[in-house]
Amino acid sequence: MAESLPLPKRTRREASPEETAVDHDDLCHICHMLLHRPVLTTCRHTFCEPCMAHWADVSITTQMTTLGLDVDEPLLLPPNEIETKCPMCRTLTVAKLDADREAALRSKYTSSYDSRQKEYEEAARDETGAFVEPLTLFLGNEHRLIRTDELGSKNNHEWVFFVRPSRTDIIEEVQIFLHPTFRNPKIVVQHPPYHIRRVGWGVFSIDANVILKAGYSWVSSEAEDTADGGIKGKLPLEWMLDFRGRGSQGRLRLKVRKEKDNQEEEDQRQGERSHRLWLQQRQRDPDYIPPPSPPPDTSNRR
Structure with a gap:
């Protein structure tokens, strides 16, 4: 039988009659x-x-x-x-x-x-009285080869860089930093899905910051304070683009600290502005390439 582990804040108490049975x-x-x-x-x-x-x-x-x-x-x-x-x-x-x-x-x-x-x-709850919750995050890129244009461009790699957290309701935004040769090297995505699609000729390292909403902080030694003073609200990440085959992804098991139990209710009240922010993001991203439209459904046509 496995040995008992010392679980956090577990205190011994007298067992009730129901528990003894x-x-x-x-x-x-x-x-x-x-x-x-x-x-x-x-x-x-x-x-x-x-x-x-x-x-x-x-x-x-x-x-x-x-x-x-x-x-x-x-x-x-x-x-x-x-x-x-x-x-x-x-x-x-x-x-x-x-x-x-x-x-x-x-x-x-x-x-x-x-x-x-x-x-x-x-x-x-941790020692500060805050509530600590787990969060899983996927980081990576999809990739496919495309034909070069008639001018002989070397940009024959279409790729999608993505950050996929298990919870999006506590994410304020994801900041993505591309190679400086791109026309718009800094992209701020404020609405899921947190991804960008580009065409290029070579691999490079992408930096990304995952910013939590007010009231949350990362439980990580690598977390940093946000520009507006949020303590441990920014998690810097790095991903090297993978052009081998279809791409790849990495998985991180993380934890976030919530200041108070009713934090989600406050977040829900602020969520009405998320769609507007998403539209603004698209307007600020001149290099955005929308995903290809699916072929028309002709199954019911004669």
Whole structure:
């Protein structure tokens, strides 16, 4: 059996009568308490989601993982997309939320499950009282070769650089910095999808800043303050364009800090201006190349 891990802000307390009657199969093998937000691994073991996330955090690094474009996995939060060794059998595994098991546990252990939920919310808060949440970010480029024009231009590479976060509601904008030879080397994208499409002749390194909305900050030593004074609100990123085949992408597992619980409500009130900002972005981007239109549907034509 796996050893218990010291989970953040977990305090010991007296077990309630309901908890003392918890079936052995309904206990997490990491914290040895009632399963909370149970996740099922590909090797068929079940753990609490926060326990599995903490286990993965201490078991693997958080460096960027390079992936092919064919890896089009759902943008789920940790530990769902984290591949790590199972605490029980030590095989590489991926865990996913087990909604049916959670519903059964809620019904079977009503008061105990509610108590575990409160503990989870408290443990998720950092030492400043803010709420820390995970965020997955994909960074990369698509690529295809195109024919040169009649003047013999070397610009025969069409590419799309993209930043795809698992949450877009907390992103203020993405700043993209191209090679200075481009007519408009700095692009500010304020509405998802956060990408640009260009045509060129060679690879180069693209810098990008992912700016969080007010009330959020990156939990990263590489984060910087924003120009308007937002503490740790800017995350600098770098990507070397990949013209080998269809391109590639990298995946980063990150964390953001939220100042207060009702931050999303304030964000929603500000979201009405997002479409207008998106239109302004298109007007400020003279090099923007829209994606090709799909062919007309002739399936119903005679």
